[in-house]
Amino acid sequence: MSSVTVTEATTGPELLLSTSPHLHSRWTTKQIMWFVVLALVPCVISSVVYFGPFQLVIIATAVLFAVGTEAAIQRLLRKPIAIADGSAVITGLLLGLIVPPNFSPVFTALGAVFSIAIGKMVFGGLGYNIFNPALVGRAFLQAAFPVAITTWTIPQYAIDAVSKATPLAALKFDHVVTPITPLVVGNVGGSLGETSAIAVLLGGIFLLVTGVANWRVPAAMTVGVIVFGGALWLFDPNAPDPLFHIFAGSFLFGALFMATDYVTSPMTGRGMWIYGLGISLVLVLIRVYGGLPEGVMYSILFMNAFVPLINRYTQPKLFGEGKA
Amino acid sequence: MKFRTFPGGVHPAEEKELSEHCAFEIMPAPSMVVLPLSQHLGKQARPTVEKRAFVARGQVVAEADGFISSPVHAPIAGMVKSIGRESHSSGYAKEALVIVPAELKEGESLPEPQRMAAINPETASVEQIRTRVRDAGIVGQGGAAFPTYVKLTPPEGKRIDTVILNGCECEPYLTRDDRFMLERPDAIVSGLRLIMRALDVATGVIGIENNKPQAIAAMEKAVAGKPGVSVCPLKTKYPQGAEKMLIKAVRGREVPPGKLPLDVGVVIQNIGTAVAIHDAIASGEPSITAALTVTGRGIRTPKNLLVPVGTPLSDVIAFCGGLTEDAAKVIVGGPMMGVAQHNLQAPVMKATSGIVVLTRDEVAAHEETACLRCGRCVDVCPLHLNPSRLARLAQRGMIEEAEQLNITVCMECGSCAFTCPAHIPLVQWLRLGKQRVIHLQRNRK
Numbered sequence: 075m076s077s078v079t080v081t082e083a084t085t086g087p088e089l090l091l092s093t094s095p096h097l098h099s100r101w102t103t104k105q106i107m108w109f110v111v112l113a114l115v116p117c118v119i120s121s122v123v124y125f126g127p128f129q130l131v132i133i134a135t136a137v138l139f140a141v142g143t144e145a146a147i148q149r150l151l152r153k154p155i156a157i158a159d160g161s162a163v164i165t166g167l168l169l170g171l172i173v174p175p176n177f178s179p180v181f182t183a184l185g186a187v188f189s190i191a192i193g194k195m196v197f198g199g200l201g202y203n204i205f206n207p208a209l210v211g212r213a214f215l216q217a218a219f220p221v222a223i224t225t226w227t228i229p230q231y232a233i234d235a236v237s238k239a240t241p242l243a244a245l246k247f248d249h250v251v252t253p254i255t256p257l258v259v260g261n262v263g264g265s266l267g268e269t270s271a272i273a274v275l276l277g278g279i280f281l282l283v284t285g286v287a288n289w290r291v292p293a294a295m296t297v298g299v300i301v302f303g304g305a306l307w308l309f310d311p312n313a314p315d316p317l318f319h320i321f322a323g324s325f326l327f328g329a330l331f332m333a334t335d336y337v338t339s340p341m342t343g344r345g346m347w348i349y350g351l352g353i354s355l356v357l358v359l360i361r362v363y364g365g366l367p368e369g370v371m372y373s374i375l376f377m378n379a380f381v382p383l384i385n386r387y388t389q390p391k392l393f394g395e396g397k398a
Numbered sequence: 399m400k401f402r403t404f405p406g407g408v409h410p411a412e413e414k415e416l417s418e419h420c421a422f423e424i425m426p427a428p429s430m431v432v433l434p435l436s437q438h439l440g441k442q443a444r445p446t447v448e449k450r451a452f453v454a455r456g457q458v459v460a461e462a463d464g465f466i467s468s469p470v471h472a473p474i475a476g477m478v479k480s481i482g483r484e485s486h487s488s489g490y491a492k493e494a495l496v497i498v499p500a501e502l503k504e505g506e507s508l509p510e511p512q513r514m515a516a517i518n519p520e521t522a523s524v525e526q527i528r529t530r531v532r533d534a535g536i537v538g539q540g541g542a543a544f545p546t547y548v549k550l551t552p553p554e555g556k557r558i559d560t561v562i563l564n565g566c567e568c569e570p571y572l573t574r575d576d577r578f579m580l581e582r583p584d585a586i587v588s589g590l591r592l593i594m595r596a597l598d599v600a601t602g603v604i605g606i607e608n609n610k611p612q613a614i615a616a617m618e619k620a621v622a623g624k625p626g627v628s629v630c631p632l633k634t635k636y637p638q639g640a641e642k643m644l645i646k647a648v649r650g651r652e653v654p655p656g657k658l659p660l661d662v663g664v665v666i667q668n669i670g671t672a673v674a675i676h677d678a679i680a681s682g683e684p685s686i687t688a689a690l691t692v693t694g695r696g697i698r699t700p701k702n703l704l705v706p707v708g709t710p711l712s713d714v715i716a717f718c719g720g721l722t723e724d725a726a727k728v729i730v731g732g733p734m735m736g737v738a739q740h741n742l743q744a745p746v747m748k749a750t751s752g753i754v755v756l757t758r759d760e761v762a763a764h765e766e767t768a769c770l771r772c773g774r775c776v777d778v779c780p781l782h783l784n785p786s787r788l789a790r791l792a793q794r795g796m797i798e799e800a801e802q803l804n805i806t807v808c809m810e811c812g813s814c815a816f817t818c819p820a821h822i823p824l825v826q827w828l829r830l831g832k833q834r835v836i837h838l839q840r841n842r843k
Contacts, residue, residue: 095812
């Protein structure tokens with residue numbers, strides 16, 4: 075806040091001057107970012123529980139390189155070093171949690187550099203990027219290392235029937251449907267942080283209850299996946315049921331941690347609904363008819379591109395000019 | 399029970415407990431009063447006395463200059479020391495009369511105290527009410543200080559069906575209206591009925607936020623058996639007391655952008671204004687006393703006070719034990735929309751509702767970061783603007799775009815800046831943008 079301190083002519087007190095309002099809510103950018111980091115802790119724990127301690131190396135690498143890249147670029151551009159705001163830590167954490175277990179730390183580092191440099195800093199840094207930086211990094215890894223990024227390690231306590239591949243791949247390529255219970259608990263193949271619905275929900279609910287994440291986006295995605303996924307399930311015997319859509323793959327992780335990213339999601343309430351429903355539509359289409367088993371990453375990136383447009387066309391109606 | 403309200407808004411800490419239990423105290427007359435000629439919206443008053451003239455308590459010292467203007471009365475007897483530019487709580491120096499106690503020489507005497515004739519409130523005619531409200535120099539106590547007489551004289555053809563008394567007191571800290579409702583409920587109802595009679599309206603509603611249960615009870619008791627008047631408890635949420643928000647909550651009507659409450663058939667008056675109207679009619683008292691809350695952790699003894707208009711802020715603060723060691727910001731008005739003061743010689747005015755002193759810890763500045771596009775400001779804006787976008791446009795000088803996105807509708811309630819986690823001074827940018835749009839519109843003509 076711009077403010078001035080003036081000293082009374084002679085003996086008076088020093089008084090602070092600034093324009094109203096003179097009160098402020100407890101939220102700061104930093105606090106929000108560190109709340110998100112805290113919310114991701116259960117996912118980090120579940121990755122270690124199911125895939126072993128080596129996953130910590132991968133996650134730490136991603137965080138380190140994300141933060142390092144941001145600091146280096148800010149230094150290079152002679153901008154203030156803003157890594158303390160925690161946003162680069164989040165990007166690193168998110169990227170680390172969406173690569174396969176035992177993924178190469180070298181590749182992870184490359185992905186983290188790409189996330190921050192291309193996904194965020196070229197747009198002007200925090201607040202200006204169009205696409206979710208962690209997903210940009212993940213998309214880069216998918217293109218650069220297609221084999222490594224789809225090589226899934228079996229979780230330590232896996233049930234035989236589901237240990238061959240991720241549940242989505244099992245369904246797509248082998249027509250094997252994974253039951254819900256292992257999906258909820260998380261002892262299935264998949265990316266580090268996304269396999270356990272319990273861990274994801276724990277962090278996600280924390281974000282929703284504290285008001286850090288806006289509830290509308292995850293709500294819209296859930297409604298969307300039930301409506302669109304349900305419609306396909308009714309008419310296409312090969313399509314999975316909506317519950318499977320919700321608990322398999324990265325749906326929950328994407329809905330609670332990726333799609334809720336402020337910068338790359340709409341600012342208006344109606345916009346959030348359109349955005350969330352759009353993600354689910356694209357997601358269901360990719361999962362059921364696309365060549366890839368999973369589609370959360372591409373569906374979010376796809377809808378990220380429309381956010382400026384959505385913002386523009388969902389401006390609320392002015393008070394007094396009819397219902398918003 | 400579900401309380402009525404409006405969509406949007408914020409919940410700052412209420413902080414009413416600092417002063418809500420303090421009954422009004424009458425502050426003794428100060429040794430000097432500074433009477434700005436502009437204590438109201440509209441044209442400043444024209445002085446009717448010369449420098450060095452002796453004046454009586456209650457005497458008119460400046461008369462209304464035009465329809466939208468208001469006279470000024472002397473709150474103390476004494477001598478006009480000077481007429482010139484003095485400190486003003488808006489931050490700008492403004493024309494004011496300074497009155498000091500008279501030093502009488504042999505043979506000189508002060509004029510007799512002046513008071514207008516009392517009128518029975520039960521039988522006062524429309525003409526008597528309007529004339530008295532004008533002559534008593536009553537202005538709106540809600541903050542904008544609009545001359546009350548003008549509001550009681552609506553243009554021909556406007557149909558008004560409801561008078562709402564604003565007892566929300568949605569600004570944190572302030573407890574003046576709360577105290578009025580506890581201490582003078584009958585005067586409030588009498589004032590409301592006088593307003594209703596002046597406007598030929600059969601329905602009067604007193605809107606009160608539900609964080610004042612005692613005030614709600616007191617007012618409900620006072621309206622019992624009085625036809626047409628009722629109490630409407632409202633949800634506690636800032637800015638519930640903004641005119642548009644209050645009408646939305648009480649009557650469900652939305653005032654269109656650029657329109658006034660009377661365009662949707664409503665006139666709003668503040669609780670304090672109702673008391674002032676009753677006193678002007680029933681005891682002939684002109685507007686020479688300001689009721690205000692002096693509070694905050696930066697003041698030693700928070701109080702609710704009745705203060706002679708024109709008393710310097712520093713005198714009022716001294717009467718409340720002075721500032722604490724860690725006092726850092728003195729605000730005239732509430733902390734959401736009030737004005738930070740740099741000169742405590744500025745006087746209390748007719749519509750001054752409070753002095754709030756915040757401490758160093760409470761005003762600690764937070765670092766401003768880039769906008770996160772979190773949408774919180776859009777969520778809370780009670781007028782459904784997009785503050786972040788408007789601030790950005792104002793910052794970049796894109797004034798015509800800001801105009802198209804209705805920047806001038808903003809009432810500067812501060813909900814957006816209150817809630818912004820990036821600590822962007824949104825209201826500051828919006829104010830700048832509004833001024834530049836108004837400038838642009840003036841040049842177009």
